[in-house]
Each structure stands twice: as C-alpha cells, then as structure tokens.
Amino acid sequence: MPEPFEPRTDPDVDLHVPTERGELIARPATILATIAAGGVLGALARAGLQHAFPHPPTGFGWATFSINTSGCLLIGALMAVLGHLDGGHRLARPFLGVGVLGGFTTFSAYAVDVQQALVAGAPGTALAYLAATVLGALVAVGLGDAVTAAALRRRVTR
Template sequence: MIVVALGGGLGALARYGLWHVLPPPPGHFPLATFTANVLGCVLIGVLMVLITEVWSAHRLVRPFLGVGILGGFTTFSTYAVEFHELLRSGLVLGAVGYLTVTLLCALVAVILGVWGTRLGANLVRKSEAS
C-alpha cells in the first residue's frame, strides 16, 4: 500500500535525523535507537486512542501514521543488532541492561501514551459538556 511506503519513508528519515543528533558511540548505550523506540511507542499509544476512541479517522490514517511513519521511526531490528554488538564486544551486562531497559520502557511508554491520551480526551469532553 502506497500510504505505508510513504509513511515508512518519512518515519525512517526522522529516525535518521535523530541518529545524527544522538550519534551512537561504539560500545556505549545506543541512545538514538532507545529514544526512537520509546518515543515511537508513546506516539503509537496516543495514535491508537485518538483514531479508535476519539476521532472518526479515514481508513488510511492508521496505515500511514501507525504502520508507516511510526513503524519506520521505531527500529527494533536495529535494537537487536545493537544488543548483539554489545554482546560481541564483551559488554554482557550492558547488553542485557539495554535489552531489558528498552523493552520495559517501550511497554511503559505505550501504556502511558494510552493513559495520558484517554485522560486528556476525557478532560476535553468534560469541558465541552459544561
């Protein structure tokens, strides 16, 4: 689907820009990938609430924004490669820490994105009702 490809290209460009802002020094915590994955997870939580509970979205919004842009922005394949590189360089504790912290933060990020968006949407509804 063309909207997924276009969105994926935009998301990958955003991740590439983030990688240049936070370049990963060899053998250190890969901050750019971590940031992209956690931020992307927050935004996925926000997006899913907005397009399923708050707005009546066009059928192509989810594939373009969710699968395309946010799928291209997040990079769990790079996360796996960076984990492997940390292991290969002998930084076992750092690799396991990176693996664990990223996974936990990504899951919490989705939950916070969903929770915060629902809270905000409820506040807006209440203010509109009064």
C-alpha cells in the same frame, strides 16, 4: 467496575476485521502506498537521529532507545485519538501508525546494538539495553494511551 480488556487487532494487516477487509482488498495499492509513504518519513527521521547521536559498540544505544520509546509513546497516543474518533480517516492508521511510527521505531537496529555490545565485550550494557528497551517501550505505549485517553475524556466532559 472496570471494563474488561479487549485486545486491539491491527485492521491494517488483519483480514479477519470485516470493516477493513473490504478496503484492503478493494484498494490494496492505496493502502500499501500510504504505508510506504509514511514508512519513508519515519525511517528518514530515525536514520537522521541515529546518525546525529552515534554510540560506540560498548555504549548504550541512547538514540535507538529514545526513538523506540518515544515511538511507542506516540503510537499509544495515536491509538487513543483514533479510538476517540471512531477510527478517524481510513488512511490515518496505515499512514501514521504502520507507516510513520512503524518506520520510525526499529527492532532491527536495537537487535544489532545488543549483538554488537555482546561481541565488543560489554554484556552488562547489552543486558541493560535489552531490558530497558522492552520495559520502556511497554510503559511508553501504555502511558501514551492512558494519558491521551484521559485528556480526551476530560475534554469531552467540559
């Protein structure tokens, strides 16, 4: 029988999670600096990819779509790894999850791409991009988590 689904909370921002609350309150500058450092790296990577692969306002935003779906795949894999390691290093999730991958993925560029496609007279492209990104992101995070968790379980049983 499958285990019941338990939604994961984000202890980096949820002060109701007791194990993380003390860290955030005791050393807020450390957590915030860690997130900021990761965010800079993620945002620079995203900006570089978007600059390298531009698209016209009426075109599908392949760079942003790829960034968002690959970022979701990586966050799913990261959560599986951190779960396997009982959370890992206390700064791993703030740096990699919230910082690097949070800075790498982008809802704002996605929203602007959709708006620009609508204004440019390409509602079909806007709708396809809107739906594909949401579905792709959901599938990617689930796939990243499931495949990584399965690989980690298989590795442990050897």
